[in-house]
Amino acid sequence: MESYVRLNNKLAATITILLLLATMGTVNCRGEPEETAEIQIATVERGDLVVTVTADGNLVMPREVKLKFGTPGTVKEAYVEEGQKVKAGALLAKLDDTAQQLALKSAQYNVELALNELVEKIHPALMGYPGLYPDTSAALRVEQAQEELRKAEEFLKQSQYLEAAAELRLAQHDLEASYKIFNVPQIQKSLYSSADFLGTLVAPIENYPDVSRAIERLEQDIDRLAEIQRQLGQGDYQQAQAELAVAQDKLQQTYQLVKSLSGRIRVSQRIGECCWQLMSQGYAVDAATGLMPVPYPDTSTALDWLRQVEQSLQEIQACKQSDSCDALEMSTLLRMAQHGIDMSQDILSNNELIFRSGVNLKALRAYNLNIQLAENELRNAKEELMKTEILAPFDGTVVDVGVKENDQLSAFDYSAKTAIHLVDTSTVKMDGMVDEIDIFNIKEGQEAIITIDAMPEQEFTGKVTFISPFGTQLAGVVEFPITISLDPSEIELKGGLTATADIIVEKHENVLLIPNRAIKGSPGDYWVEVVIDEETLATEKRPVELGAQNEDFTEVLSGLSEGEKVLID
Incomplete structure (x- = not known):
């Protein structure tokens, strides 16, 4: 166990020792002078007593990965x-991803097929899809991008930059896929038309301004995510997090627009009698397209309402048979039951047109299952695409x-x-060994001062982060492995360097200190020789109570006062 002391009122680290040389003036029988006797006197002073345990070992860099x-x-x-320094989330290497991109497109196509299966079961005369409307999966990909941005923001808050970068790249892939669904030649041609009045060609007329706006917004969202990825690669994480919050708000607006343009089952105004029937049920015609939206079947919700109605009827029956049921309670139960019936009827009437066209509950559930399987395949394809990149x-x-x-x-x-x-050269630890005699003095969280053989004049600080429960025996000596995490330093260290750590196990500030060599006696009966006259070297024996001790100094709890002097052997 090693240690050192700091004194509050001295520049030096050791207690001032007064040396007194007492020369005896007598001679022996042969007329030769006797040897000089050296007597040391120490002054009792206040200082800081630090008790340490030594550990020897080597520096390691635990954050090392072979990608x-x-x-x-x-x-x-x-x-x-x-030798290049990189930030978390930076793109390091990439494979040719042509095959993975094709697999992703195939998975996307399967999602589109699954979404369209339900539509195909409805009679063609009831469908009012414009021939050039974007596919239903366009909104799905934007919705997935929203979820990926949400995950990226959570990862950034937790300083998990690799995971955040991966989610950002997935979101960018999804937005690019949605953009390609909109930005196809057929849709581009339909966006504008030109009119020729009296042989004069006028400016093009925009037929579908919302589609043009959706394409523009998707382009902006893709560019915005690319900029956030650049910021991550440069380590500007705070700015990236701020920009990500803005990107989420903007993408929500894009999603609402894309959703309004794709993936809707619509009923044409041109099909006559069925439309008048729908209008009589409260459906409104879209002035721009002449189409009326019809929701997907929602039988499960209707059945839930019917179950609630059944429960309400049972409560009414129980209330009727109870003597304590008054008119107000009965009226309330009746209103609740009627409300449930109205809600269920409304849901079922909205779905009646689709069910008449051949879609039953069993088929609907099968279609929904196919959609879920296709979406899962799409997620797997995106994961395979990410395997072609190393971040x-x-x-x-x-x-x-x-x-x-x-x-x-x-x-x-x-x-x-x-x-x-x-x-990661900024994260350095020391793997060391501590003798079994001192191991129970070591605790996790204790501070340590580390010196390196290659840099003996430089001191580093750290804390104990691990103490092995198992010791190792070598040449009859049992030692226990420990780990010390070094605090960040401006000096770039290297793994494998030989190091020594002084682990601080006790620290007593502003206490009375005397050298260990001044102490006499045995445990329970310690005493010192106090100098009462320096000229005659007269002393008195005085018992003392001792506290903490290291290899050089001991804390005095009682028996001495600051400024007194004691003899040192």
Whole structure:
């Protein structure tokens, strides 16, 4: 156990020791002078007593990762080089993702088929889809992008930058997919038409201004996410979080617009009698398109209301048979039952047109299941797409790049080949060993002062973060492994350096201190020689009560006063 002392009223770290040389003036029988006797006197002073335990070990960098691609393929590009410092979420390397993009489009197509199955079961005469309306999945992809942005914001708040960057890239993929659904040549041609009056060509007339606006908003949202990704790559996390909040608000507006333009079952105004029937039921005709929206079947909700009605009727019956049921309570129960009947009837009447066209509850549930399966396939396809990219999981330094452009990663070696070796040099720990005699003095959270053999003049600070419950025996000596996390430092350290830590197990401030060599006696009967006359070296024996002790000094609890002097052997 090692230690050191700081005195409040001295610049030096040790107690002032007065040296008195007493030369004896006598000679022996041979006429030779006797040897000089050296007597040391120490002054009792106040200071800080620090008790430490020594641990020897080496520096390690625990945040080290060998990044690999999650799928076989051809390396498209490695964006970093050895020694380059990167921020969490930065794109480090990428595979050719042509196959994954095709799989994603296929999964998207399956979602579209599943969504359209229900529509196809309705009689064609009842459908009022404009031939060039965007597909129903356009709104679905924007909705998924919203959820991914929400997750990205949560990850940013938790400083999980890799996960945030991944969600941002998925959101960008979804918005690009929705944009491509809108921005196709057929829809572009239908957006504008030109009129020729008396042979004069006038400016184009915009047929579908909302569609044009949706395309423009999607472009802006995609650019906004690209800028946030750039900020993440540069480590500007606060700005990225602020921009992400704005992006979510803007995307919500985009979603409302896209949703209004795609994925709606509509009934044409041109089909005559059925429309008058619908209008009599309260449906309004869209002035711009001449179409009336019809909701999807909602039988489950209607059945829930009917169950509530049944329960209300049972309560009415029980109330009727009870002597305590008054007219007011009976009236309330009747109103609740009537309300449930009205709600159920309204839901069922809204679905009547679709059910007459051949869609029953069993088929509806099957269609919904197909939609869920297709959406799950789409999520899996997006995950496979993300496996073609390697993102930095934390801030660090690239120490090795194991791939280059056009490298082929087969199904046998892609998971074993390290593409990027990344190390966080700012997070440093010391793995050390403590003797079994001192291990019970060590506690997690204790402060430590670390010195490195290669830099003996420099001190680093840290805290104990781990104490192994198992010791190791070597050459008859039992030692216990411990871990000390070093505090951040401006000096860039290196893994493997030999280090020594002084772990502070006790600290007593402004206490009376005397050198250990001044103490005499045994436990329970300690005493010191107090100097009462420095000229004659007259002393008196005085018992003392002692406190904490290290290798050099001991705390005096009672028996001495500040300024008194004691003899040192």
